[in-house]
Amino acid sequence: MGVVNVTPDSFSDGGRSFAPQAAVAHGLALLEQGADIVDVGGESTRPGAARPPAEEELRRVLPVVRELAAAGATVSVDTMRAEVAARALDTGARMVNDVSGGLADPAMLPLMARANTPYVLMHWRGHSAGMQANARYDDVVTDVVDELRLRIDAALEAGVPPGCLVVDPGLGFAKAPGHNWELLARLGEVRALGRPVLVGASRKSFLGQVLADPATGRPRPASSRDAATTAVSVLAAAQGVWCLRVHDVGSTLDAVRVTARWGAETAATVPLPLQRLGV
Template sequence: MGIVNVTPDSFSDGGQAYAPQAAVAHGLALLEQGADIVDVGGESTRPGAVRPPAEEELRRVLPVVRRLAAAGAVVSVDTMRAEVAARALEAGARLVNDVSCGLADPAMLPLMARADTPYVVMHWRGHSAGMRAQARYDDVVTDVVDELRLRVEAALHAGIRADCLIVDPGLGFAKEPEHNWALLGGLGEVFALGRPVLVGASRKSFLGQVVADPATGRPRPARSRDAATAAVSVLAAAQGAWCLRVHDVASTLDAVRVTARWGAEPAVARLPRHSVGV
């Protein structure tokens, strides 16, 4: 899954593909690199980010979704708003990636039940402006899995088919670095929920800290974390992740291919992919 941020304040690229034409070109380039899905989002979810109005989010994402879908891309829309999800599906999106797992908008789960399309349920405890205060856990793996289970049950109760549901442990969302590493080490418990798992570690700050400048201790900038991203992503794939959400598709795809050639073919390559048409 290649990331297309249609925002002026993304943590990873600072609005590099903010204009619709640039965002479409970026999405097409990700497809050329080998992306199976392009994930289009119009709201930054970096820590401390302020939400744009719904009208602005729609203005950002709809032209990009429409043009990428028309070009034959499998498009995911990254949104917490049911209105944006509905309009994006009408424009050609085939998957909804909701980082709030239906908690930000009570209309989202009923919409997804009607839409009958794949839906990503991510672990989430609150909006970006206040999520750091929510990074409190007794045992992060147990707590995250239990909370994800509750959201899966809520989705099923709303009428969403089980085979439409994908789960995401929400790396970086209300998580301190040690929480992210614990979750990666405990992915098996996330897999035990019985749903395909999406992993999105790409360029996140906990990676920047691991590859910090040895002289200054300064974390590596976001756009210089792709090798670290590829390492985490290929290990997640080898454990059974269904999909890897990344900014730089080429480096992660190379890492997955090399791992496959080594003989430990990542389970991501063996899982059924028909639900989103790829």
């Protein structure tokens, strides 16, 4: 899954694809690199980010979704708002990636029950402005899995088809750096929920901290974290995740393909190519 941020304040690219035509061009480039899905989002979810009005989010994403879908792309819309999800699906999107797992908008789960399309439920503990205050866990993996299970149950109760559900442990969302590493090391427990797993580690701050300048302690800038992202992505793929959400599709895909070949030669289980989910 290639990331298309249609925001002026993205942590990863600083708004480089904010203009609609720039976002469309970026999405097409990700497809050329080998992306199976392009994920179009109009709301920054970096820690501390303020929410745009719904009208502004619609203005940002709909033209991009429309053009990419018309070009033959499998488009996911990254939104917490049912109104935006519904309009994007009507415009050509074929998947909804909801970082709130249906908690931000009570209309989202009923919409997804009617839509009968893949739906990503991410682990979430509040909006970006204050989410890091909620990074408190007894055991982060157990707590995240338990909370995701509640969201799965809520989605099923609302009528979302079981085969449409994908889960995301929410790396970086209400997580301290150590929480992210523990979740990555124990992805098998997330997979035990019995749903396809999406992992989005790309360029996140916990990678920047690992790569901090030893002299100054300053974290590596987001734009220089792609090699670290690729390493995490390969390790996650080897644990059987369904999808990797990344900014640098080409390098990630190359690395995953090489890992898959290595696994084939050594009889290791590396489940690639990644299984499609009806999108």
